[in-house]
Amino acid sequence: MTKPSTTTRARPFYVMGCEGVFPSTALGTRPDLPRGPWMTGQRITYDVPTPLVYGLDPDYPGELLAMYKSAAPLMRADLLAALSDAGVDNLQLFDAVLRDPLKGTEHKDYKAVNVVGVVAAADLGASQMMGTTDSTLIDADFHRLAFREDVPTDLLLFRLAESVNAIVVHDRVKRRVESAGIPGMTFYASNEWSG
DSSP, X not given: OOOXXXXXXXXXXXXXXXXXXXXXXXXXXXXXXXXXXXXXXXXXXXXXXXXXXXXXXXXXXXXXXXXXXXXXXXXXXXXXXXXXXXXXXXXXXXXXXXXXXXXXXXXXXXEEEEEOOEEOOBOTTTSEESSSOSOOSSBOOEEEOOBOTTSOTTOOEEEETTBTTOEEEEHHHHHHHHHTTOTTEEEEOTTXXXX
C-alpha cells in the first residue's frame, strides 16, 4: 500500500470521481476481461490482452473525461502523472485504446488501471445506507458515506472494501490532482458521496 514520504497530521479521505465535465462522453463498449481480480484489490498475475479496447458511446458525444469508471477503470496520462507525483505507487497499468466511433479516432493516452489494495474505511454507524440491505462489503449502497476516524492516514489511494467501485484518496492526492488542473475531477468528503 502506498504511503506518504513524510509524516503528516491526520487529513480526511475523499472518494475520487470525474463528473465535473459537461457535456461529457460516456463509455459504450468495454473490453471482455478474461477474469478478475480487477475490483478485489489483488494484484493481477495473468497475461492481460494488450491493448484493452474501449469505445465511446456514440449517443453521448462530448468532452473526454480524465477517468472512466469501469471494472477496469480508464485513466488518462495527465491524471496518472498527478497520482504518481503525489506518491501513489499501488496501481497496475495496462495499455488501452479508447475509440471514438463518431470521429473515427483512437486515444492512446489512457491506461486500464488495477488498484491494488482495499480498506474497510466506512463508518457504518455514521453512514446512511440506501434501502435495507444485509450487504456491508463489496457492493454496499450508500446514500451518504462517512469515513471512519481510525483509517490509517498513511494510505494514499485504495478501493473501499464496503463498496469496491469507490476509489478513495488521501487529501495529499486530492491536492496534487487539483493543482494539476485536470478538468472534471471531483472529490467527495465524508458524508458527501453516494453510490
